[in-house]
Amino acid sequence: MKALRRTLLAVGATVIIAGVVRLRGTGGTPPKRGGWRELPPDELA
Amino acid sequence: MAPRVAVVGPGAVGRRVAEHLAGSAEVVVVARRPGKWERSVNELALALPADVTVLTASEGARRSAMAAIDSGSHVVSPLDDPVEVAGLLALDARARAKGVTVAAGTAMAPGLSCVLALRLAEDFDRVEEVHVASFGTGGPACARRHHAALTGLSVDWVDGRWVRRPGGSGRELVWFPEPVGGADCYRVSAADSMLLQPRFPDCRRITSRMAATRRDRLTSWLPMMRQPHPEGLVGAVRVEVRGWVGSCATTRILGAARPPAVVAAAVSATTARWLLEGRITTAGAGGLASLVAAPGEFILDTGVPVASFEGAAV
Numbered sequence: 368m369k370a371l372r373r374t375l376l377a378v379g380a381t382v383i384i385a386g387v388v389r390l391r392g393t394g395g396t397p398p399k400r401g402g403w404r405e406l407p408p409d410e411l412a
Numbered sequence: 413m414a415p416r417v418a419v420v421g422p423g424a425v426g427r428r429v430a431e432h433l434a435g436s437a438e439v440v441v442v443a444r445r446p447g448k449w450e451r452s453v454n455e456l457a458l459a460l461p462a463d464v465t466v467l468t469a470s471e472g473a474r475r476s477a478m479a480a481i482d483s484g485s486h487v488v489s490p491l492d493d494p495v496e497v498a499g500l501l502a503l504d505a506r507a508r509a510k511g512v513t514v515a516a517g518t519a520m521a522p523g524l525s526c527v528l529a530l531r532l533a534e535d536f537d538r539v540e541e542v543h544v545a546s547f548g549t550g551g552p553a554c555a556r557r558h559h560a561a562l563t564g565l566s567v568d569w570v571d572g573r574w575v576r577r578p579g580g581s582g583r584e585l586v587w588f589p590e591p592v593g594g595a596d597c598y599r600v601s602a603a604d605s606m607l608l609q610p611r612f613p614d615c616r617r618i619t620s621r622m623a624a625t626r627r628d629r630l631t632s633w634l635p636m637m638r639q640p641h642p643e644g645l646v647g648a649v650r651v652e653v654r655g656w657v658g659s660c661a662t663t664r665i666l667g668a669a670r671p672p673a674v675v676a677a678a679v680s681a682t683t684a685r686w687l688l689e690g691r692i693t694t695a696g697a698g699g700l701a702s703l704v705a706a707p708g709e710f711i712l713d714t715g716v717p718v719a720s721f722e723g724a725a726v
């Protein structure tokens with residue numbers, strides 16, 4: 368029973384830590400200047 | 413006599429490809445049954461010989477492609493699964509022997525991403541890096557692929573060799589054209605690098621990423637909890653090329669925001685049309701980056717509006 372409790376505790380802790388590591392943070396900083404401009408056909412061709 | 417096009421799979425992409433080509437070719441849509449590729453190939457045999465066969469259904473695509481090649485038909489495939497794409501590229505010798513073209517990965521990414529990279533590369537003296545990012549999914553099959561891609565292995569081209577990293581890693585905030593805007597993107601099992609590398613063999617880095625939410629990443633190792641939506645209505649692709657113009661290090665970015673199934677159908681239909689018109693003449697199997705000689709004209713022919721990111725680098 369004790370071993371089972373320890374195993375469950377270890378698995379639970381691993382899941383929580385893995386979840387936090389996987390989901391935390393953001394990917395970076397958005398651009399501060401600039402933007403998208405649709406290209407006219409003559410610029411694209 | 414009007415050229416004949418066989419479209420395998422009347423899904424979100426196949427249906428639209430048929431609509432695109434209906435005015436310029438005799439289009440035969442082959443409905444297939446899941447899990448029965450033999451039947452699919454048999455039904456395709458009824459539609460053959462066709463001048464071009466568009467394979468939009470993933471199951472049995474390689475066998476359908478072999479049947480089409482053997483009948484002397486060009487093959488266009490918007491499938492984006494790297495395994496399917498590799499399977500089609502492996503038919504290169506068979507296609508060359510028959511003098512036909514197998515255009516693999518004619519979707520949004522890969523597909524439009526390849527021609528955008530090619531168009532950007534025209535402005536450079538030397539291309540050092542190509543980075544592709546995509547957002548959104550097309551039909552249900554595409555949504556299932558997106559789900560599986562996060563748990564697969566990402567394969568990027570780095571310093572002259574293929575580097576494998578776990579899907580779902582490498583978070584990067586990518587700024588797509590409106591209405592999508594910013595989205596966190598991750599490494600995934602995708603075919604872009606595989607299709608771009610033959611065209612840019614001297615590039616230092618070729619990478620591909622896909623947008624995903626936290627829930628996508630958390631549940632990616634589980635089966636899909638609910639039926640995917642009939643079609644994703646928002647999608648975008650962004651291609652960044654870094655390199656040299658003269659002695660100046662330069663970064664240029666092109667992107668497009670449209671539903672992925674709409675883009676995939678437009679790119680596949682344009683590829684089919686260019687094959688029928690003899691504007692793609694390379695025999696063998698390859699991606700659009702290897703097959704299209706005039707990327708700007710190709711993009712214009714798809715009718716997908718393309719935007720350039722100007723200003724500060726992301």
